[in-house]
Amino acid sequence: MNNSPKIIISGGGTGGHIFPAVAIANALKRIVPGCEILFVGAIGRMEMEKVPAAGYKIVGLNISGIQRGSIVKNLALPFKVLGSVRKAMQLINDFKPDAVVGVGGYASGPLLYAASLKGIPYLIQEQNSYAGVTNKWLGKKASKICVAFDDMDQFFPADRILKTGNPVRQEVVDIKGKHYSGAELLKLDPLKKTILVTGGSLGAGTLNKSIEKHLPDIIEQDVQVIWQTGKFYYKGIIERLGLDYHPNVRILEFLNKMDLAYAAADVIISRAGAGTIAELCLIKKPVILVPSPNVAEDHQTKNALALVKNNAAVLINDRSAEDTLVAEALRLLKDKAYGETLSENIGKMALPAADEIIANEVLKLIIA
Numbered sequence: 557m558n559n560s561p562k563i564i565i566s567g568g569g570t571g572g573h574i575f576p577a578v579a580i581a582n583a584l585k586r587i588v589p590g591c592e593i594l595f596v597g598a599i600g601r602m603e604m605e606k607v608p609a610a611g612y613k614i615v616g617l618n619i620s621g622i623q624r625g626s627i628v629k630n631l632a633l634p635f636k637v638l639g640s641v642r643k644a645m646q647l648i649n650d651f652k653p654d655a656v657v658g659v660g661g662y663a664s665g666p667l668l669y670a671a672s673l674k675g676i677p678y679l680i681q682e683q684n685s686y687a688g689v690t691n692k693w694l695g696k697k698a699s700k701i702c703v704a705f706d707d708m709d710q711f712f713p714a715d716r717i718l719k720t721g722n723p724v725r726q727e728v729v730d731i732k733g734k735h736y737s738g739a740e741l742l743k744l745d746p747l748k749k750t751i752l753v754t755g756g757s758l759g760a761g762t763l764n765k766s767i768e769k770h771l772p773d774i775i776e777q778d779v780q781v782i783w784q785t786g787k788f789y790y791k792g793i794i795e796r797l798g799l800d801y802h803p804n805v806r807i808l809e810f811l812n813k814m815d816l817a818y819a820a821a822d823v824i825i826s827r828a829g830a831g832t833i834a835e836l837c838l839i840k841k842p843v844i845l846v847p848s849p850n851v852a853e854d855h856q857t858k859n860a861l862a863l864v865k866n867n868a869a870v871l872i873n874d875r876s877a878e879d880t881l882v883a884e885a886l887r888l889l890k891d892k893a894y895g896e897t898l899s900e901n902i903g904k905m906a907l908p909a910a911d912e913i914i915a916n917e918v919l920k921l922i923i924a
């Protein structure tokens with residue numbers, strides 16, 4: 557293999573696809589500093605902002621998914637797909653990648669399809685315990701499919717599956733010694749108990765409603781909360797509560813330094829996205845998971861149950877969150893022994909080094 561292999565990483569849409577992609581890129585750069593990486597995403601989606609912020613170049617395809625409730629918008633879809641495949645072919649002709657990686661999301665489809673037409677080897681990284689139609693179809697010609705769950709041979713050819721776990725950005729899970737700096741950056745008191753609420757990369761309506769309703773209970777116990785609302789909900793919440801609602805309450809749209817929030821927290825309330833769970837296993841804090849009921853095949857419940865059956869997290873249903881979530885978090889803050897058990901058990905479920913294992917698999921495709 558030469559010292560400057562060229563690799564395209566494609567996909568995005570939500571943080572759940574983007575951040576594993578960045579983690580793989582970072583690992584590739586650590587292993588082969590001279591490698592050239594180009595990201596390909598979808599115009600208008602989160603990756604077009606987050607990937608350059610992580611220090612990588614990205615090109616956008618004009619592609620979207622099926623839009624519910626708008627026949628007119630969907631009429632353009634076949635043309636967008638064709639146009640995107642054409643642009644993907646052009647990108648491959650120009651960049652001349654040695655290998656391609658697909659992490660899921662709209663841009664992955666056209667890019668991997670173009671790679672297959674051009675005979676360029678590609679690897680799929682599937683974060684969840686189920687695979688959508690596009691990934692299943694692309695999996696037929698993939699050289700390797702790196703997965704995080706068992707029984708994925710129901711979706712992909714068994715001989716090419718490798719269970720690696722989900723890749724996470726190292727800097728996000730490196731929280732040792734950051735408790736004080738985390739609290740300071742978030743303008744919180746490092747000596748007070750703190751709950752972190754994260755609704756995944758987009759935020760979660762149910763978590764927001766549950767927190768907003770019970771803020772007085774949190775304040776009454778002099779507990780602090782780092783509350784990540786998500787972009788869609790932030791404005792409404794700030795309009796209702798104001799930015800400086802109470803010194804114990806820090807409201808943020810998105811946490812750019814997730815490590816500092818993880819470090820500052822004593823208990824974490826979270827949706828059960830696969831990437832967040834992989835991080836939670838590595839940071840080893842007591843966690844309450846509220847799986848989103850609005851995702852394909854109810855996969856967040858499956859993600860959460862994998863932990864709950866090992867007594868590694870508390871599960872609260874979306875339906876009952878508004879009534880019970882905050883009370884449970886406040887209870888968990890006080891129950892030191894239970895918190896320690898949860899922390900110990902979640903740590904046992906970590907699959908570290910997924911980023912480097914996957915990066916090495918990508919490099920093997922080039923040598924092969």
Ligand SMILES: CC(=O)N[C@H]1[C@@H](OP(=O)(O)OP(=O)(O)OC[C@H]2O[C@@H](n3ccc(=O)[nH]c3=O)[C@H](O)[C@@H]2O)O[C@H](CO)[C@@H](O)[C@@H]1O
Pocket residue numbers: 570571572573575683684728754755756757758784809810811812814828829830831832833835848851855856
């Ligand atoms: C509603 C939806 O479709 N959710 C899916 C999406 O979740 P979502 O996009 O929320 O992704 P994950 O929960 O997997 O990961 C979230 C990522 O965003 C980061 N982060 C989050 C909040 C923040 O303020 N700052 C920040 O950096 C986290 O550290 C993590 O790296 O992709 C996941 C992986 O395919 C799926 O399992 C989820 O079901």
